[in-house]
Amino acid sequence: MMQAVELNLDGIVGPTHNYAGLAAGNLASMRNRGRRSYPRQAALQGLDKMRLLMELGVPQGVLPPHERPYLPFLRALGFRGSDQAIIAKAAKDNPLMLANCSSSSAMWAANAATVSPSADTLDGKVHFTPANLLSELHRSIESVVNTRILRTLFANTRYFTVHDPLPSAWALRDEGAANYLRLAASHGGKGLEVLAFDSGMPYQPQEYLHRFPARQSLGAGIAVRHRHAIREDQAVGIQRAGECIDAGAFHADLVAMGNLDVLIYHQQAFDRQSIAVIQKACHRLLGSPPRFVEIIEDNLSLADAVQTYFFNSQLVTLPNGDMALIAPQECRTHTAARAQIDLLKQQDLFSRVEFVDVRQSMLNGGGPACLRLRVVLNTKELAAMHQGVLLTPQLYDQLTRWVQKHYRESLAPADLADPALLRESRQALDALTKILRLGCLYEFQS
């Protein structure tokens, strides 16, 4: 077995970070619609979280923001003329579409792809399936550029396969690693890949009875399992309870978190039978009983879990083998959430707790774990990927200066119509591709 690490790739918050209330079923996004946003602060908060992980000794990298407003999409919808003319016309005729093309939502990298480490796949390669993000218009735009970014970072086909996103069909809607957990004895060892889904058969009527969209299909999990060629005994599906979605937990990473042999989940997250199946499969694969912890409703209600993003903490392995919990600061002052964290620490599930301030992201319904894509890589694979995105103290300083130079302090929804915003964003991204040594990545650069 080869030594492996878990690399956290965080999405850098983009220059157009704003609150347009676009995400149906995401309570924070819906509630904060129209609020003034602070892109510079948002990006710096994200970078500070990355620096913390780096200083803890956890491998950390970055994913660049996408070009926004995304002109190619507006052109595809029939808008014609110069970039400025298109923005002016969209702002007048279809401001909602302009908002959809201006979201910085690619920052929530947990939704960028599903990743199967080489220890789990038949061909011994790391497999990526970029998510098609079909359920929300503003997010579906991300998949093309996510695919390009992943193919740039993981270009070496000897080690990596970056598939196309799944076909754009409702029965195959896919939100990536936000609905995925991997349980293993060590990062480099064989893992049990747990693929959560939100509804049963593709056209089961009950999925339409939810108040909010059920974003992850069973069909996606099955397809990912096949195309990644995950070994037979190393993949298992789990259905999420519909009540979670209606309570505002639009992804599984709002009701469960895991790392290595630890799985912490809310009582209402999954049905009991599925948990038992996973526990058994995990025991068999790991050779020892995994540590499963159920947080019961009486100790932390589903509503409080969604409000604090307790389960959206990052549970990470430190270089000394201990685990650390990187929790949103909202949990620090919340009595029930804080009590659960203290209890889990007493039970030795992790030895260290860090509270992070990612409030600008939280106001759009994205916590610490939403902001990162986990990629388990062995030593050779880590060396074979693009090194320019790996965070070092120098890169952190460069990126901080870059944000301070290019990002606006604040944005109101009406500012999305400002043609200068497009110019500024492109200048910022152009400079970023040089810092990260990415070459020509965006359409506007070609």
Ligand code: SUG
């Ligand atoms: O898809 N918010 C994102 C938050 C994603 C959270 N990710 C995970 N749980 N892994 C979403 O709902 C808000 C965008 C807006 O309103 O402009 C938004 O898309």
